[in-house]
Amino acid sequence: MSRKFTSIETKHYEERSALFDALPRLNRRDFLKVSAAAMAAAAGSGVRFHPTSFQPVTVANAAGREPFTFAYISDSHLYRRDLNDRFVRSILRAVDDVNHLDPKPDFILYGGDLAQLGKKEELDLGAEILKNVQQPIRMMVGEHDWFLDMGARWRELFGKETYSFDHKGVHFVVLMSVNEKDFWTARKMTPEQRMGTVAGLDNGIQSRFEVGAEQREWLKTDLANVAADTPLIVFSHSPLYKYYKNWNFWTDDADEVQAILAKFAHVTVIHGHTHQMLTNRIGNIDFHGLLSTAWPWPYAPEGLPKLTVQMSRPDPFDPNDGCGDGNMEVNADGLVDKIYNLWNRNPIEVTSGYLASNGTKEKPAAPNMTSF
Amino acid sequence: MNGSRILLGLAALGLAGVGLVGLAVADDASSASGAASNSLVVQLCDGQTTTTVDKNAPKTKENGQKIAADLMAQWQRAHPDANWIATEREKHMIVEPADNTAMIGRMQGQTYGQVTERDVLSWQRETLAMAVHGSTVFHSGDELGSTIAVSCDMCHPDASNTHAETYPKFQPQLGRVALLRDMINWCIEHPVRGVKLEPDSPKMRALEAYIMAQRKGTAMNYGAR
Amino acid sequence: MSERSKGFGTRWRAWRIARARAFGIARARAWRIAAGAVMLASSAIAGGVHAQMPASPAPKSADGGAVTADEAKAVAERRKTETEHPAADAGAQKLAKGPHGALPVAEQLAVLDALDLPDGPEIPRGIDPLVWQALVPKDNEITKERVALGKKLYFDTRLSKDGTLACATCHDVSRSFTDRRPVSEGIADQLGQRNSPTTMNALFFQTQFLDGRAALLEDQAKLPILNPIEMGQPSEDATIANIKDDAEYQRMFQAAYGGTVNYDDMARAIATFERTFVFLDAPFDEFVAGDSSAISAKAREGWVLFNGKARCVSCHMLNPSNPIGTDDRFHNIGVSARKQNFEDLAGKALKALHGKEGAEAQEAIDRLAIETNLSELGRFLVTKNRSDIGSFKTSQLRNIGITGPYMHDGSMQTLTDVIDHYNRGGEANPFLDGGIEPLALTETEIESLVEFLQTLTDKRFAAEQRTETARQRAVAAKQRPFRENDLAMRKVLPFESRVMGTKEGKR
Numbered sequence A: 001m002s003r004k005f006t007s008i009e010t011k012h013y014e015e016r017s018a019l020f021d022a023l024p025r026l027n028r029r030d031f032l033k034v035s036a037a038a039m040a041a042a043a044g045s046g047v048r049f050h051p052t053s054f055q056p057v058t059v060a061n062a063a064g065r066e067p068f069t070f071a072y073i074s075d076s077h078l079y080r081r082d083l084n085d086r087f088v089r090s091i092l093r094a095v096d097d098v099n100h101l102d103p104k105p106d107f108i109l110y111g112g113d114l115a116q117l118g119k120k121e122e123l124d125l126g127a128e129i130l131k132n133v134q135q136p137i138r139m140m141v142g143e144h145d146w147f148l149d150m151g152a153r154w155r156e157l158f159g160k161e162t163y164s165f166d167h168k169g170v171h172f173v174v175l176m177s178v179n180e181k182d183f184w185t186a187r188k189m190t191p192e193q194r195m196g197t198v199a200g201l202d203n204g205i206q207s208r209f210e211v212g213a214e215q216r217e218w219l220k221t222d223l224a225n226v227a228a229d230t231p232l233i234v235f236s237h238s239p240l241y242k243y244y245k246n247w248n249f250w251t252d253d254a255d256e257v258q259a260i261l262a263k264f265a266h267v268t269v270i271h272g273h274t275h276q277m278l279t280n281r282i283g284n285i286d287f288h289g290l291l292s293t294a295w296p297w298p299y300a301p302e303g304l305p306k307l308t309v310q311m312s313r314p315d316p317f318d319p320n321d322g323c324g325d326g327n328m329e330v331n332a333d334g335l336v337d338k339i340y341n342l343w344n345r346n347p348i349e350v351t352s353g354y355l356a357s358n359g360t361k362e363k364p365a366a367p368n369m370t371s372f
Numbered sequence B: 001m002n003g004s005r006i007l008l009g010l011a012a013l014g015l016a017g018v019g020l021v022g023l024a025v026a027d028d029a030s031s032a033s034g035a036a037s038n039s040l041v042v043q044l045c046d047g048q049t050t051t052t053v054d055k056n057a058p059k060t061k062e063n064g065q066k067i068a069a070d071l072m073a074q075w076q077r078a079h080p081d082a083n084w085i086a087t088e089r090e091k092h093m094i095v096e097p098a099d100n101t102a103m104i105g106r107m108q109g110q111t112y113g114q115v116t117e118r119d120v121l122s123w124q125r126e127t128l129a130m131a132v133h134g135s136t137v138f139h140s141g142d143e144l145g146s147t148i149a150v151s152c153d154m155c156h157p158d159a160s161n162t163h164a165e166t167y168p169k170f171q172p173q174l175g176r177v178a179l180l181r182d183m184i185n186w187c188i189e190h191p192v193r194g195v196k197l198e199p200d201s202p203k204m205r206a207l208e209a210y211i212m213a214q215r216k217g218t219a220m221n222y223g224a225r
Numbered sequence C: 001m002s003e004r005s006k007g008f009g010t011r012w013r014a015w016r017i018a019r020a021r022a023f024g025i026a027r028a029r030a031w032r033i034a035a036g037a038v039m040l041a042s043s044a045i046a047g048g049v050h051a052q053m054p055a056s057p058a059p060k061s062a063d064g065g066a067v068t069a070d071e072a073k074a075v076a077e078r079r080k081t082e083t084e085h086p087a088a089d090a091g092a093q094k095l096a097k098g099p100h101g102a103l104p105v106a107e108q109l110a111v112l113d114a115l116d117l118p119d120g121p122e123i124p125r126g127i128d129p130l131v132w133q134a135l136v137p138k139d140n141e142i143t144k145e146r147v148a149l150g151k152k153l154y155f156d157t158r159l160s161k162d163g164t165l166a167c168a169t170c171h172d173v174s175r176s177f178t179d180r181r182p183v184s185e186g187i188a189d190q191l192g193q194r195n196s197p198t199t200m201n202a203l204f205f206q207t208q209f210l211d212g213r214a215a216l217l218e219d220q221a222k223l224p225i226l227n228p229i230e231m232g233q234p235s236e237d238a239t240i241a242n243i244k245d246d247a248e249y250q251r252m253f254q255a256a257y258g259g260t261v262n263y264d265d266m267a268r269a270i271a272t273f274e275r276t277f278v279f280l281d282a283p284f285d286e287f288v289a290g291d292s293s294a295i296s297a298k299a300r301e302g303w304v305l306f307n308g309k310a311r312c313v314s315c316h317m318l319n320p321s322n323p324i325g326t327d328d329r330f331h332n333i334g335v336s337a338r339k340q341n342f343e344d345l346a347g348k349a350l351k352a353l354h355g356k357e358g359a360e361a362q363e364a365i366d367r368l369a370i371e372t373n374l375s376e377l378g379r380f381l382v383t384k385n386r387s388d389i390g391s392f393k394t395s396q397l398r399n400i401g402i403t404g405p406y407m408h409d410g411s412m413q414t415l416t417d418v419i420d421h422y423n424r425g426g427e428a429n430p431f432l433d434g435g436i437e438p439l440a441l442t443e444t445e446i447e448s449l450v451e452f453l454q455t456l457t458d459k460r461f462a463a464e465q466r467t468e469t470a471r472q473r474a475v476a477a478k479q480r481p482f483r484e485n486d487l488a489m490r491k492v493l494p495f496e497s498r499v500m501g502t503k504e505g506k507r
Helices: A005-021 A028-046 A085-099 A120-130 A152-158 A191-199 A213-224 A254-261 A352-356 B061-078 B084-091 B117-138 B180-189 B202-214 C002-022 C027-046 C069-078 C105-115 C129-135 C144-154 C217-226 C236-243 C247-257 C263-274 C283-288 C297-307 C342-352 C358-371 C373-377 C415-423 C443-454 C459-478 C496-500
Strands: A068-073 A107-110 A137-139 A163-167 A170-174 A232-236 A242-244 A267-271 A279-282 A285-289 A324-330 A336-342 A348-350 B005-011 B020-027 B039-044 B050-054 B169-171 B176-178
Touching: A068 A085, A085 A120, A085 A324, A085 C496, A120 A152, A137 A170, A170 A213, A213 A254, A267 A336, A279 A352, A285 A336, B039 B061, B050 B061, B084 B117, B117 B202, B176 B180, B180 B202, C144 C247, C144 C263, C217 C236, C217 C263, C236 C263, C247 C263, C283 C297, C297 C443, C342 C373, C415 C443, C415 C459, C443 C459
Parallel strands: A068 A107, A107 A137, A170 A232, A232 A267, A267 A285
Antiparallel strands: A068 A324, A163 A170, A279 A285, A324 A336, A336 A348, B005 B020, B020 B039, B039 B050, B169 B176
């Protein structure tokens, strides 16, 4: 049985692109008339997606440690439910996602900014929703959870903001990286004004994020007894490096923290706050950003790490585009492959091999619409 | 307040926009509370803002300034818009309009004479003010009329990714060619969940001004996707 | 045809004005220009008003049918009447039925004649010549001979294995060029998995089939003939063997394509005939051309909602370059998610397609789509992209008022059901399109949208639209299976029951 429809399809696409190639030669009026079809054709045929299936391949290449997976939800920015249902719906969707992962992840990381304005009812709503996560959950605090009551309600609900734990031979550290130097007392700000200032990403009144001397000392102590060949995974809300200062895509004492991590062979930092696909490698440290469930941030005008696999600019007509959740495959060597589950897009996997090869190997296939 | 009154006048301390501040000082002994006679209530000339001080404190310049600063801080908190341009510019980076000082002294040979320094200053001030107004709307869910507390800056910090220079362009999801204001209104109606602005309304004009200000220097490229 | 091309420019300008009006922009100026446009436009449209279809068309000699009366009767007896869409029984056109519920060929041909479609290469009214260029493949230009051949083939039941089905069986000219059933019935009365889309305006789609697995009408026409539970032919050769000795076919293939009877040219001729099915002459078109009285005040409100609060336009774009109201994209709106095991299906499909490439994969997909519940995965079967799971092509909106039942599986009886579905934010599932969110539309707003959609029906079907409007109204008064007010008004949120185990989603 010979069927030729595939070749006809190919031929048709060729003809259509030939027609659209000729578009620039059309006059303005003609161009307007066909422009809709032209754009549709370009979008339909130009974009190739990485054929990632549900279960990313796990490479069991080293002895001693068992590979495992953990998933994440981050940056949900909840208001009261009766004020804003949109962001509630989004975190529900993320919880539904991680509950349906197969195989089940060992635990779920919550990446910070559960609340939008740090209010009790916002944090309580988040806690209520996160109770439905079927796996154990590890909480991290973000600046939106913090600056109303300086962490009081968050601590009541979730415990300490700085802690460490071991899981299947990997040492995990959770930092509170969004401390800010006091900008509010001199201005006689109310707690609400302080929170409102920090909540504005482009608000220049606030200070820059920092881990701070006290926590850096804690970190040194915590790591003192961990062998240098133990894989280390650090969770911080802000990126533990300097990306773009104006938006606090930044940790002021990042260099000092990196120095503390320098003695370890395999370090991965997982951070929230930036609401975008973001990848970096500095020395021995791999950095991965998390997606937000609430809204995506644009890439900053400067400072974007060159290893970043950019997500295409989100479609404003799809309120979930550029948002999502994801999971991390911790390989037997303790290195992490990061999978971004962008809602309604194909998942994109950024492997440790890609980072280790400085972007020359295992380059992820990603959409290629650029940002402005 | 039937006690003795002291009326003070002093120049505002670093508060542009409010010229002179009068202070009324009332002897607290005569106040309804009947509290310790050592305190004195000092009232700002607005008739509302007050602060309580130690009656017996030395009447030094420093102490006087403390009282003034405290009253002023209170008043500023109660009137956050009093100096809205400076306040907004402190919070948010707003690109300055083009510098026209090179035009000072030039003329076209008609009756109105040459461009003055003051001309250029007022152009600059008024233009910037419009962009600054836009910034206040852009950064406020209340100003935008959002029913779900969402504002533009939540997705567009510093108006990034607004690409004002690409309009008009065919917007597939609107099924038509859109101007920047069409897209602003779409965002107000949907992600922001408010009521669309009239195209000529002050808020819409200000939003356009701010967004375009932030794209200063970008080449116009209408139709770009 | 200069009258027709002249009409386009006017319409195009008027469109922009009407859009500006709908968006409340530059109102005063738009109205002024629109007033001028009415006069121009009405002359363009005057030629488009057609006589209504004859109530009982006189039988004509069939030039395509090959079904004997006995065969037809036998099939009719076996027919599963319970799958009938009630519309087929209702209203003005109580027509005698042939096999699988289709009107007999001779009668269909009479109906077709009354529609006054082009029979040659002229550009149909209302289409921009430049857009037309993109719609007609270079290797299959339209000629009178090709249209005539395609017409004969479209109605020829010899193309099916048992001689009971032609294209015109499931794309019945008298039933809005579809079959008005939830899913279509093939040979031996087997039911497929998908709703038959109308062939009206099908030429405008960038891909064919509800999952877009064929690029062109030419490709589409080949597949149902060979599908085992549609027209059931075992092979291309077997199909051609049925008709190649027909002297008239030999003459017509020669005239149309300069060769003998063959499968590829058969498909090309059918596609050419289908490119004459242009139905863009609706009350809506008079409205956008400037006659605001062409549609009711309620429909006008619906048009504003369509572009605004209801966000229909984000996928159903309507403009002169793209006049049928589709973005030609694939979206998961959750219709599949109402079926059991939908999420497990994805993994199974990946396995079924593993290692298959090109034509082999396409054949596998075609069979999966028609024969198995994998059909529910939609576009995913074609691309194997996770993002395409459960997504189907955005339907056109032209003539939507008379082409129910709706959705890829015909699971919605009325347009009210469809709006109810969108109003509640679709059906939550992990692959739900992000643009699908609760809309908080009121009952009045739902009515306005439905009334607007009905203005997109071509004037040649005005009587049918009236009948179908009344029928749908009666059905909607009795049952609203997709209505879920708490979800629509965002009191209960999508995904809430999946996550929290509350009662959301219970119907």
